Amino acid sequence: MSRLVALTNRMQKTDKIFVAGHNGMVGSAITRALQSAGFSNLLKRSRAELDLADSRAVSDFFRKEKPHIVIFAAAKVGGIKANNDFPVEFLTDNLRIQTNVISSAHENGAGKLLFLGSSCIYPKYAPQPIPETALLTGPLEPTNDAYAIAKIAGVKLCQAYHREYGANFISAMPTNLYGPNDNFDLETSHVLAALLRKAHEAKTKRARELMVWGTGEPRREFLHVDDCASACLFLLEKYDSPEIINVGCGEDITIRELVALICEVVGFDGELTWDTTRPDGTPRKLLDVSKLRGLGWQPRIALRDGIVRTYDWFLKNIAQ
Numbered sequence: 001m002s003r004l005v006a007l008t009n010r011m012q013k014t015d016k017i018f019v020a021g022h023n024g025m026v027g028s029a030i031t032r033a034l035q036s037a038g039f040s041n042l043l044k045r046s047r048a049e050l051d052l053a054d055s056r057a058v059s060d061f062f063r064k065e066k067p068h069i070v071i072f073a074a075a076k077v078g079g080i081k082a083n084n085d086f087p088v089e090f091l092t093d094n095l096r097i098q099t100n101v102i103s104s105a106h107e108n109g110a111g112k113l114l115f116l117g118s119s120c121i122y123p124k125y126a127p128q129p130i131p132e133t134a135l136l137t138g139p140l141e142p143t144n145d146a147y148a149i150a151k152i153a154g155v156k157l158c159q160a161y162h163r164e165y166g167a168n169f170i171s172a173m174p175t176n177l178y179g180p181n182d183n184f185d186l187e188t189s190h191v192l193a194a195l196l197r198k199a200h201e202a203k204t205k206r207a208r209e210l211m212v213w214g215t216g217e218p219r220r221e222f223l224h225v226d227d228c229a230s231a232c233l234f235l236l237e238k239y240d241s242p243e244i245i246n247v248g249c250g251e252d253i254t255i256r257e258l259v260a261l262i263c264e265v266v267g268f269d270g271e272l273t274w275d276t277t278r279p280d281g282t283p284r285k286l287l288d289v290s291k292l293r294g295l296g297w298q299p300r301i302a303l304r305d306g307i308v309r310t311y312d313w314f315l316k317n318i319a320q
């Protein structure tokens with residue numbers, strides 16, 4: 001049997017599962033996936049019910065509930081501008097909540113924990129596609145180094161619990177995600193949600209122009225959050241190694257190509273203008289997903305289809 005695949009630790013449908021961050025884009029997708037797979041014993045706490053930054057509250061919650069499985073999908077996240085403007089909050093908030101949850105999971109006997117990181121943990125000029133072995137081999141992209149350092153600390157903490165106590169705490173590194181429950185705020189969102197909103201508003205206001213940040217040259221890989229959730233369930237069932245594993249679709253496009261695709265889906269045919277005073281960020285971050293594919297997982301939602309679905313969700317839930 002491969003060292004990476006354990007057949008002994010299969011999840012039971014009755015296992016008590018805590019999805020930290022279940023109201024967020026990733027946590028809500030994982031919750032939907034768990035429910036449709038028949039997992040019925042899900043623990044959910046909104047931020048008002050349980051502040052993950054409050055170590056005592058987290059410790060009390062874990063002592064009382066003792067979840068078997070913990071999925072860490074809670075994080076302070078944002079696009080390039082939010083990361084660049086608020087490094088203190090991205091570093092400290094993420095360090096606090098992940099340390100509280102990971103430590104309490106260990107102290108209260110969780111059988112498995114899935115920590116979700118990000119493709120921005122890799123060096124700015126990592127080889128492309130980026131293998132898991134590129135971690136900590138070079139300097140980070142400055143626009144999101146605070147968030148990246150927090151996520152790297154989370155990975156290291158999970159690995160430390162494995163090394164010191166034998167904990168089955170695994171870490172997955174998703175690429176840029178999008179989908180329902182994404183943040184569509186133009187200042188703090190990621191690029192896909194921002195451009196979807198900008199194209200929609202430009203169309204409805206009959207504007208002639210749509211302003212895109214940067215040069216359009218950077219390349220990004222986009223994975224629909226339902227595919228990410230499916231990969232998370234797959235890893236919970238089949239992966240028991242402390243080594244990080246990339247989660248992506250294996251294909252990337254330029255921001256220029258992305259905005260063209262979004263405008264086509266939304267139906268905006270005006271001009272694009274480029275605000276090159278805005279940062280481009282990392283030039284490229286395409287994940288090497290051969291490890292995950294080798295275990296037998298692959299994505300199902302093609303980018304255009306995912307954008308159509310996300311636009312539909314936006315129209316029903318966000319657009320006025």
Ligand code: GFB
Pocket residue numbers: 078079080081083118119120143144147148175176177188189190191192194195211212213214215218220255278279280281282
């Ligand atoms: O998704 P995004 O905000 O963050 O931006 P990153 C990706 C690219 O899109 C950059 C360009 O080159 C931006 O200049 N872009 C063009 C825009 N127009 C827009 C726009 O209207 N809004 C935004 N937001 N971007 C994030 C990290 O990096 O990736 C996070 O900051 C996280 O920490 C996430 O890791 C996965 O892809 O550059």
